């Protein structure tokens with residue numbers, strides 16, 4: 530290989546680094562984990578769901594050079610005790626987290642109760658608001674507070690990557706979710722929490738980007754557009770028509786962005802929200 534090409538790719542090399550991913554047992558968590566493994570990192574998969582973690586560990590094994598490259602820990606990001614317990618465990622094992630990927634979120638299902646569509650703002654309960662904000666936003670705050678502080682404290686720095694969404698910069702187009710034959714008051718919508726969490730993550734990113742900058746901790750957000758995952762034909766057609774590239778993302782299309790954002794390849798990028806949405810937000 531030409532020497533300068535080799536040097537360029539060397540910046541993506543994450544050998545010797547450990548990355549903690551939250552919500553790692555889900556669709557995109559698995560992709561972030563794959564990306565970081567492929568770059569040579571040791572990964573710590575965390576999720577509230579133990580079964581998801583086990584499945585993830587098995588499916589990721591093909592990308593690992595050795596089994597010790599994949600660690601698993603059940604952790605509820607909304608629980609400060611859980612986050613602190615994981616930090617204590619890492620300390621006991623003398624393991625440092627160099628990269629934190631705040632990815633966990635609740636994907637709420639459309640639910641009708643007592644004749645009301647519960648995703649709609651006028652019916653949206655305070656309990657549901659607290660639950661979703663607790664995971665998507667408070668969870669990112671708690672993990673950043675604990676693991677970011679450790680990255681800063683020993684002066685070696687690190688990287689925080691917050692997984693937001695194209696809806697961090699766009700209002701949801703509620704026409705996408707309409708179901709034929711339902712009255713307006715029964716139409717499901719993208720819940721208000723989604724917009725608030727994703728915009729909040731961008732604010733958190735900017736805050737973190739300056740807070741520990743002198744200690745070498747960088748923070749950025751990645752805002753993916755919708756991933757094709759066997760959604761209904763009508764929905765896919767409607768959403769694709771809003772995207773200049775004319776299609777939803779494949780599940781593995783964010784890997785290279787994660788590799789860039791979590792490595793020295795992006796050493797001078799800090800506090801930004803990288804919107805990777807097939808161009809949806811520029812139309």
Ligand SMILES: NC(=O)c1ccc[n+]([C@@H]2O[C@H](COP(=O)([O-])OP(=O)(O)OC[C@H]3O[C@@H](n4cnc5c(N)ncnc54)[C@H](O)[C@@H]3O)[C@@H](O)[C@H]2O)c1
Pocket residue numbers: 551552553554555556557558575576577578581604605606607632633634635636664668692693694695752753754755756757
């Ligand atoms: N899939 C998409 O099209 C898409 C698009 C844009 C942004 N995103 C964002 O990417 C992230 C991952 O999305 P996904 O599609 O993989 O979702 P997913 O539902 O497949 O995975 C989410 C994971 O988070 C875990 N989780 C839920 N509550 C938790 C808690 N309290 N503590 C720890 N883990 C918890 C779940 O068990 C699950 O494994 C989310 O932040 C989502 O908003 C997804």
